Amino acid sequence: xxxxxxxxxxxxxxxxxxxxxxxxxxxxxxxxxxxxxxxxxxxxxxxxxxxxxxxxxxxxxxxxxxxxxxxxxxxxxxxxxxxxxxxxxxxxxxxxxxxxxxxxxxxxxxxxxxxxxxxxxxxxxxxxxxxxxxxxxxxxxxxxxxxxxxxxxxxxxx
Amino acid sequence: xxxxxxxxxxxxxxxxxxxxxxxxxxxxxxxxxxxxxxxxxxxxxxxxxxxxxxxxxxxxxxxxxxxxxxxxxxxxxxxxxxxxxxxxxxxxxxxxxxxxxxxxxxxxxxxxxxxxxxxxxxxxxxxxxxxxxxxxxxxxxxxxxxxxxxxxxxxxxxxxxxxxxxxxxxxxxxxxxxxxxxxxxxxxxxxxxxxxxxxxxxxxxxxxxxxxxxxxxxxxxxxxxxxxxxxxxxxxxxxxxxxxxxxxxxxxxxxxxxx
Numbered sequence: 124x125x126x127x128x129x130x131x132x133x134x135x136x137x138x139x140x141x142x143x144x145x146x147x148x149x150x151x152x153x154x155x156x157x158x159x160x161x162x163x164x165x166x167x168x169x170x171x172x173x174x175x176x177x178x179x180x181x182x183x184x185x186x187x188x189x190x191x192x193x194x195x196x197x198x199x200x201x202x203x204x205x206x207x208x209x210x211x212x213x214x215x216x217x218x219x220x221x222x223x224x225x226x227x228x229x230x231x232x233x234x235x236x237x238x239x240x241x242x243x244x245x246x247x248x249x250x251x252x253x254x255x256x257x258x259x260x261x262x263x264x265x266x267x268x269x270x271x272x273x274x275x276x277x278x279x280x281x
Numbered sequence: 282x283x284x285x286x287x288x289x290x291x292x293x294x295x296x297x298x299x300x301x302x303x304x305x306x307x308x309x310x311x312x313x314x315x316x317x318x319x320x321x322x323x324x325x326x327x328x329x330x331x332x333x334x335x336x337x338x339x340x341x342x343x344x345x346x347x348x349x350x351x352x353x354x355x356x357x358x359x360x361x362x363x364x365x366x367x368x369x370x371x372x373x374x375x376x377x378x379x380x381x382x383x384x385x386x387x388x389x390x391x392x393x394x395x396x397x398x399x400x401x402x403x404x405x406x407x408x409x410x411x412x413x414x415x416x417x418x419x420x421x422x423x424x425x426x427x428x429x430x431x432x433x434x435x436x437x438x439x440x441x442x443x444x445x446x447x448x449x450x451x452x453x454x455x456x457x458x459x460x461x462x463x464x465x466x467x468x469x470x471x472x473x474x475x476x477x478x479x480x481x482x483x484x485x486x487x488x489x490x491x492x493x494x495x496x497x498x499x500x501x502x503x504x505x506x507x508x509x510x511x512x513x514x515x516x517x518x519x520x521x522x523x524x525x526x527x528x529x530x531x532x533x534x535x536x537x538x539x540x
Contacts, residue, residue, distance in 0.1 A: 124328075126321065133324050136332045140436025143443040144482070150465070151371050151446060152474040178476070 161211030163247035167221040168202040173257025175232045181207050183236040188213050214244040223257035309427050312420035326429025330391035342441035346448020367468035370449030375481040379442035381529050384488035388521035392496035395426045396517040399500025400510035427493045434489025480536045491524045
């Protein structure tokens with residue numbers, strides 16, 4: 124086989140391989156849209172994080188704004204400490220509310236940020252004060268049961 | 282006593298073999314400068330191990346994707362989440378099936394051919410003749426074949442995954458009628474470039490090095506008879522497959538721990 128046809132075939136092969144890699148990176152992995160640029164870290168404490176995991180998305184109004192970096196147990200406060208990064212393009216007020224929410228009924232858990240009304244924004248490394256824990260199904264059910272039971276009881280005699 | 286002696290001789294044999302492979306690998310790396318300065322040697326090997334493996338890789342990728350689509354739909358619709366079929370197909374191909382199946386196919390299609398070629402060169406004493414003419418057979422014969430395999434393996438694995446995702450899309454969107462937007466958007470939400478795509482590429486590079494090294498080594502090391510060559514080819518395919526599966530387990534346990 125002559126040199127030029129060999130070169131042509133190898134060229135086609137390499138071009139196809141690179142095209143496949145680009146397809147995987149851009150169309151399948153969506154490297155462009157969801158990539159977090161110049162991130163800064165924030166911290167939040169929760170009584171219960173439910174099934175939140177490291178690398179879970181951080182969303183505000185449903186838009187991905189960051190990722191959970193690290194989850195550890197704070198032995199002084201007896202609470203879970205969640206460290207997460209937020210895209211540097213987005214700033215949140217100091218009274219932002221952090222919730223642990225679930226996407227869909229069986230979906231993954233994510234950290235939801237609800238901005239408050241303050242003028243001052245959170246600086247890198249700061250801690251979010253207002254948090255709400257994950258909803259634990261057992262607690263919800265038992266609360267419901269106790270409420271029902273309390274309703275059914277006759278009013279205590281005065 | 283006899284058993285112990287046998288154990289000792291087996292251990293020495295294994296260690297000797299490992300040392301030989303390591304030295305051989307080192308020699309390939311030392312002489313690989315020539316396979317890049319005389320690029321036409323490597324391009325020839327890229328043609329033989331890469332381009333000629335294209336057809337089998339693309340066709341099997343497509344079929345693996347089609348099967349994943351059918352089986353995935355069958356299971357996912359039980360939980361009412363057939364929309365996330367794209368996620369399932371893409372993740373299983375990118376993380377495991379793409380590199381592993383492409384590696385196994387590559388070992389049996391290209392690795393065996395390389396072993397046969399080098400083995401036959403040894404039988405017909407071409408390697409010795411080269412040595413006599415002060416041409417290093419490792420630089421002239423072995424290194425280009427090694428690098429041809431190492432370069433083509435990640436490209437082939439990427440094409441395999443791409444064809445597989447196309448197959449899954451064909452079954453899911455075209456035949457079953459899952460929403461096209463949900464298929465792609467769920468996939469894009471779940472697939473992380475660094476975590477999933479890049480780790481898959483790293484895997485396929487490692488498999489490429491392992492398969493190519495085993496193939497050239499078995500050819501170079503074979504007993505120079507017709508039977509020896511056939512044994513070497515068998516050993517190439519068997520030990521490549523074992524190496525791929527074992528390496529895959531080790532790498533998966535480091536890469537994907539779900540933390």
